[in-house]
Structure formats: structure tokens, C-alpha cells
Amino acid sequence: MNHQNTPARASLIPSATVSTVVVLIALASAVASIALAAPQLPAALQALEKKGLSIVGTFPSPSGMTAYAAHAGTEPIALYLTPDGKHVIAGTLFDASGKNLTEAGLEKVLAQPMTEAVWGKLEKSHWIADGREDAPRTVYVFTDPNCPYCNKLWADARPWVDTGKVQLRHVMVGILTPTSAGKAAALLGEKNPAAALDAYERRHVASNAKTLASGRPKPLGDDSLKPLSVVPAGIADQLDANAALMASYGLRATPALVWKDAKGSVQMRQGAPESDLAAIFGPR
Numbered sequence: 001m002n003h004q005n006t007p008a009r010a011s012l013i014p015s016a017t018v019s020t021v022v023v024l025i026a027l028a029s030a031v032a033s034i035a036l037a038a039p040q041l042p043a044a045l046q047a048l049e050k051k052g053l054s055i056v057g058t059f060p061s062p063s064g065m066t067a068y069a070a071h072a073g074t075e076p077i078a079l080y081l082t083p084d085g086k087h088v089i090a091g092t093l094f095d096a097s098g099k100n101l102t103e104a105g106l107e108k109v110l111a112q113p114m115t116e117a118v119w120g121k122l123e124k125s126h127w128i129a130d131g132r133e134d135a136p137r138t139v140y141v142f143t144d145p146n147c148p149y150c151n152k153l154w155a156d157a158r159p160w161v162d163t164g165k166v167q168l169r170h171v172m173v174g175i176l177t178p179t180s181a182g183k184a185a186a187l188l189g190e191k192n193p194a195a196a197l198d199a200y201e202r203r204h205v206a207s208n209a210k211t212l213a214s215g216r217p218k219p220l221g222d223d224s225l226k227p228l229s230v231v232p233a234g235i236a237d238q239l240d241a242n243a244a245l246m247a248s249y250g251l252r253a254t255p256a257l258v259w260k261d262a263k264g265s266v267q268m269r270q271g272a273p274e275s276d277l278a279a280i281f282g283p284r
Contacts (some may be wrong), residue, residue, distance in 0.1 A: 042081060044088045056113045059105030069109035073248045074118060076110050078102045111265055118266045122258060125245055126238035128193045131167035137282055142246045142256040143170040145183040146219035149271065150255045151208045154201040156274045160281040170197060173243045173254065177219050182227025185235045200225050
């Protein structure tokens with residue numbers, strides 16, 4: 001932008017006209033604010049919001065009821081407000097032929113808001129990048145450093161990660177063994193966590209593959225990564241937040257993967273057999 005000085009010009013609009021314009025703009029803004037203000041929810045729905053339910057919007061419903069799309073974490077919930085506005089019914093509505101009248105409307109209203117909510121929380125979690133920043137696909141993986149199946153997933157994912165097609169974001173948790181938290185903290189506390197995680201996982205690939213092939217899986221050893229005996233408070237808070245986020249999605253074991261499918265909807269699963277990776281990571 002050119003910031004050169006230019007001669008000041010006298011206003012061509014009378015001051016009284018300017019004042020009138022300002023008042024009209026202010027009034028228009030106030031009217032627009034009133035028009036756009038969301039109507040207050042009935043008391044029965046407000047009570048559910050106070051209990052942690054997120055109410056997103058409405059969708060068509062028969063019999064004079066008003067249908068609301070809501071969710072508790074990643075669990076979609078349909079709420080039907082009775083015509084008197086005093087009671088709420090939660091559940092699925094069917095017609096006389098057995099047709100589900102809830103599913104399509106609920107999905108249409110919730111798909112984007114729930115995807116944004118889940119993805120936004122993952123982006124703000126405490127993760128270690130594995131792969132290129134400009135990779136076209138991102139997959140979050142809840143990873144315990146002692147988990148043998150996390151190590152197998154790390155190895156199986158190399159064809160996608162090493163060619164720049166996928167970036168894994170390892171959301172570190174310490175839930176498997178007594179040394180898990182100390183090792184996760186050690187990785188998060190490294191000057192270069194990505195390099196530290198790469199070296200750790202790579203060192204265990206061959207021995208872990210043999211162990212898994214024997215049919216007797218066991219946690220990864222501590223020889224290549226010394227667990228912190230005392231976890232700094234800040235890192236402990238990060239690990240607690242990651243574990244709480246994992247639990248809020250109903251995920252109980254590692255590795256747990258979260259990704260977006262071809263339609264942009266969030267998908268989740270625990271475990272990742274090698275035969276299923278193309279469905280998650282895309283073509284090699």
C-alpha cells in the first residue's frame with residue numbers, strides 16, 4: 001500500500017448529513033443484531049445443555065414435535081420436544097412402516113459441526129509429528145510408547161509416510177504399563193520430539209516383529225528410551241489431557257486412529273491391521 005502524504009481535502013458532505021447517516025447505520029446494525037439473535041431454547045433443552053449436551057440445530061419432525069440434533073462428545077442424539085414445550089424425548093423415531101425418521105436429519109445437521117469439533121480438539125492436543133507438514137492426508141494416532149501394536153502400525157505406515165502421502169500425528173498417552181507415562185513424557189520433552197520418536201520406534205521394529213510373530217506380544221523395552229522418574233507438571237498435564245480426550249471419544253486401547261474419509265467425515269477405530277491401512281491412508 002502507498003503511504004505517501006497527499007493534500008487534505010475538504011469534506012463535500014454537510015456535517016448534518018453525516019450525523020444522520022451515522023445514526024441510520026447504528027439503527028440498522030441494532031435491528032440486524034436483534035434479527036440474528038438465536039431464539040432461547042425451551043427450559044427442558046436448557047437443562048440438558050447444562051448437563052453437557054451440545055444442541056446444534058433442528059430437523060423436520062411429525063406430530064407437532066420439534067426435533068433437535070444434539071451430541072454428547074462424539075455420540076449423536078436426537079431430541080424431540082413435545083408440542084407443549086415442556087418435555088423432551090431422546091431417541092429414534094419410526095413411522096408405521098418401520099422407516100427411520102431420525103437418521104438422515106440427524107446426520108445432515110450434525111456431520112459438519114461434529115467433524116469440526118473433533119478435529120479442532122485433536123489439533124489442539126499434544127502430538128508428535130511423523131511425516132511431512134504438507135502431506136495431503138493427516139491421521140491422528142493415540143500412541144503409547146510401550147505399545148507393541150503402535151510400533152507395528154508405525155512400521156506398516158512407512159510406505160505412506162516416507163513418500164509424503166500421510167502425516168501421522170502421535171497423540172502421546174501413557175496408559176499401558178507403569179513406565180509408559182515416563183517414556184511418553186521423555187519424548188514430549190525432547191528438543192526434537194519427532195526425531196526422538198522416529199529413532200525410538202525404528203530401533204524396536206525388527207525385535208517387535210519377531211515377538212508379535214511368536215504370538216506372545218509384550219511391551220517394548222526401556223533400553224532405548226529411559227522413562228522419566230519424575231514427570232514435570234506441565235508435561236503431566238499434557239498427558240492427562242490427551243488421555244481424557246481419548247476417553248471422550250470412547251477409545252480405550254492403543255493404537256487408536258482418527259482420520260477424515262473421502263467425504264470429509266471423521267472416522268475412528270482401535271487397532272489397524274495392515275490389510276485395512278489403504279482405507280485409512282489412501283493408495284500407496
